[in-house]
Amino acid sequence: MQLDIRYPIGLMFGSLGLIIAVYGALTNHLSLGININLWWGLVMLVFGGIMLLLARIGSAKQKADEKESQPTK
Amino acid sequence: MKITLTGIDYVILIVYFAFVLGIGWALKKFMKSSSDFFLSGRAIPAWICGLAFISANLGAQEVIGMAASGAKYGIMTSHFYWIGAIPAMVFVGVFMMPFYYGSKARSVPEYLKLRFDEKTRAFNALTFAFMTVFSSGISMYALAKLFELLLGWNFHVSIAVSGVIVLVYIYLGGLTSAIYNEVLQFFLIVLGFLPLVLLGMKDVGGWQALMDKLSGVATSQGFAAGTWTHSWAHTGTAAANPMGVEWFGLAMGLGFVLSFGYWCTDFLVVQRAMAADSMSAARRTPLIAAVPKMLFPLLVILPGMIAIGLHASKGGFLPMGADGKPDFNMVIPAMLVKYFPPGMLGLGLTALMASFMSGMAGNVTAFNTVATYDIYQSYVKPGQTDSHYLRFGHVMTVVGILISVACAYAAAQFNNIMDMLQLVFGFVNAPLFATFLLGMFWKRSTGHGAFWGLIAGTLAAFLHWALTVPAGATHWIKGGCLGTVHTYPVEMAQNFWAAIFAWTICFAATIVISLVTARTKSDEELKGLVYSLTPKIVDHHEPWYKRPATLGIIILIAATALNLIFR
Numbered sequence: 001m002q003l004d005i006r007y008p009i010g011l012m013f014g015s016l017g018l019i020i021a022v023y024g025a026l027t028n029h030l031s032l033g034i035n036i037n038l039w040w041g042l043v044m045l046v047f048g049g050i051m052l053l054l055a056r057i058g059s060a061k062q063k064a065d066e067k068e069s070q071p072t073k
Numbered sequence: 074m075k076i077t078l079t080g081i082d083y084v085i086l087i088v089y090f091a092f093v094l095g096i097g098w099a100l101k102k103f104m105k106s107s108s109d110f111f112l113s114g115r116a117i118p119a120w121i122c123g124l125a126f127i128s129a130n131l132g133a134q135e136v137i138g139m140a141a142s143g144a145k146y147g148i149m150t151s152h153f154y155w156i157g158a159i160p161a162m163v164f165v166g167v168f169m170m171p172f173y174y175g176s177k178a179r180s181v182p183e184y185l186k187l188r189f190d191e192k193t194r195a196f197n198a199l200t201f202a203f204m205t206v207f208s209s210g211i212s213m214y215a216l217a218k219l220f221e222l223l224l225g226w227n228f229h230v231s232i233a234v235s236g237v238i239v240l241v242y243i244y245l246g247g248l249t250s251a252i253y254n255e256v257l258q259f260f261l262i263v264l265g266f267l268p269l270v271l272l273g274m275k276d277v278g279g280w281q282a283l284m285d286k287l288s289g290v291a292t293s294q295g296f297a298a299g300t301w302t303h304s305w306a307h308t309g310t311a312a313a314n315p316m317g318v319e320w321f322g323l324a325m326g327l328g329f330v331l332s333f334g335y336w337c338t339d340f341l342v343v344q345r346a347m348a349a350d351s352m353s354a355a356r357r358t359p360l361i362a363a364v365p366k367m368l369f370p371l372l373v374i375l376p377g378m379i380a381i382g383l384h385a386s387k388g389g390f391l392p393m394g395a396d397g398k399p400d401f402n403m404v405i406p407a408m409l410v411k412y413f414p415p416g417m418l419g420l421g422l423t424a425l426m427a428s429f430m431s432g433m434a435g436n437v438t439a440f441n442t443v444a445t446y447d448i449y450q451s452y453v454k455p456g457q458t459d460s461h462y463l464r465f466g467h468v469m470t471v472v473g474i475l476i477s478v479a480c481a482y483a484a485a486q487f488n489n490i491m492d493m494l495q496l497v498f499g500f501v502n503a504p505l506f507a508t509f510l511l512g513m514f515w516k517r518s519t520g521h522g523a524f525w526g527l528i529a530g531t532l533a534a535f536l537h538w539a540l541t542v543p544a545g546a547t548h549w550i551k552g553g554c555l556g557t558v559h560t561y562p563v564e565m566a567q568n569f570w571a572a573i574f575a576w577t578i579c580f581a582a583t584i585v586i587s588l589v590t591a592r593t594k595s596d597e598e599l600k601g602l603v604y605s606l607t608p609k610i611v612d613h614h615e616p617w618y619k620r621p622a623t624l625g626i627i628i629l630i631a632a633t634a635l636n637l638i639f640r
Contacts, residue, residue, distance in 0.1 A: 008099075013264065
């Protein structure tokens with residue numbers, strides 16, 4: 001693949017999650033009694049992290065495959 | 074209603090724009106040939122194509138329109154998903170993709186040329202090109218109008234900014250950029266609207282409380298108590314449900330003709346599957362897309378139901394429209410204001426913007442491909458070098474955006490976006506599926522049959538519209554300009570039946586004309602294009618989750634279960 005889409009997805013949601021969570025922790029706006037910024041920011045941070053992890057695993061696997069296939073070329 | 078954004082909200086919007094443009098920039102160096110630009114070099118994995126397939130369709134009408142319909146019709150709106158999309162998505166993946174992908178056609182119109190003849194392709198290419206930039210213009214208009222109303226943003230500035238951003242990322246990275254951004258937008262839409270639904274459900278007091286409130290909504294409008302909370306139970310007659318349609322028109326018009334006409338033949342979505350890296354991936358693209366599609370009612374219809382429930386019990390939840398009724402198009406904005414503090418508000422608005430842009434970008438990438446391969450290369454300047462067509466594709470991307478902008482300014486006078494899209498749909502797309510069905514599964518169908526059948530079907534749709542009106546229509550756009558033979562209870566019923574007529578006329582005309590005209594393509598030429606002349610794909614050795622037929626059956630069972638649960 002040309003560019004693993006999981007990197008930009010992971011980076012974007014990771015940074016958006018971080019920004020919103022930190023903002024939520026600092027401001028404590030409540031919505032129906034919930035600090036939705038903090039909690040949903042953390043959810044997005046975790047989602048972004050998982051995407052980055054999957055991308056890392058994917059590229060490690062690809063590298064291993066390439067190494068394996070090289071001697072046979 | 075006004076939404077005031079603060080600094081943090083703009084930060085989120087800017088982060089999103091930076092990633093959108095960054096993806097285009099990062100892909101620029103891979104765009105070496107026209108195939109890279111228009112087809113992503115046929116190198117995209119199935120799950121990415123699948124999410125792009127669903128996201129390209131997730132345009133303006135989906136998020137705002139479905140929430141509005143959720144408030145207007147309740148659970149019946151789910152018909153647009155569970156019968157109006159899923160069966161067709163399974164069909165295109167299992168039965169039609171082998172011919173689209175296997176024929177190596179670069180577009181849907183090109184398949185028609187390979188299967189039938191030049192004039193059938195020309196007709197489809199021209200009508201499709203028109204329709205797709207038209208839709209893009211409507212997305213743009215809706216976005217600018219909404220943001221003007223909510224945020225006080227200048228209409229012209231919104232058009233310019235959204236147009237330039239979509240232009241830049243497609244110009245740089247072609248279809249790959251559009252697909253990648255659609256995947257990004259898919260996650261943004263899910264993560265942006267899910268908390269809205271969760272907070273709404275908490276506010277309304279849970280599922281049972283919502284059902285009780287919706288019973289009140291139904292009875293207050295003179296319908297049976299369960300009309301907002303059942304999808305099929307009140308479709309015996311058109312008068313018994315708020316949608317104004319009966320089960321047959323619903324199942325045939327929406328579930329069969331309109332739905333198959335769109336999902337199985339519309340190049341906007343089929344292009345996403347054509348970009349897949351293998352036949353197996355191409356066939357699984359619509360099937361993977363069907364899974365989130367099946368769950369989308371939770372995300373886009375449920376907010377409408379929550380909003381009308383809260384509006385009925387507390388009052389004042391939704392702003393009033395000019396007609397003295399609640400303004401249903403304001404469901405999502407009203408919930409954003411009510412539940413999202415600064416921060417999440419920026420995320421919600423970014424998700425809304427993403428849904429408009431993904432719809433627009435999908436249309437523009439489909440347009441530039443058809444305009445380049447099916448119009449320019451075929452009729453204007455054949456036989457040029459590949460880099461010439463790549464350059465022309467760049468030009469067409471700009472032209473597509475410019476026409477969209479023009480359409481956006483022209484689209485000012487219509488209020489229900491979805492109904493109007495379906496009017497255009499009915500004329501052009503409804504007969505199309507008959508042509509593809511006969512083309513792919515009946516080798517005797519001929520080019521003349523296909524072409525004149527399509528013309529007949531499109532004319533039938535036009536005549537149906539010109540001779541019928543929905544009750545209470547006051548404007549010629551609603552139909553009846555040549556007289557009134559029949560009056561439908563609502564416009565939607567008129568659309569469904571227009572589609573049924575168009576399809577049937579096209580189907581019959583194609584068969585009759587094919588039988589009286591000679592075949593121009595030999596069996597050998599039709600290999601890979603027609604079911605009976607194409608070797609069957611063997612996939613016994615694959616694991617179950619890679620076998621399209623197995624996946625298709627699982628998805629159909631799940632969709633049937635959803636229909637039964639919410640019947």
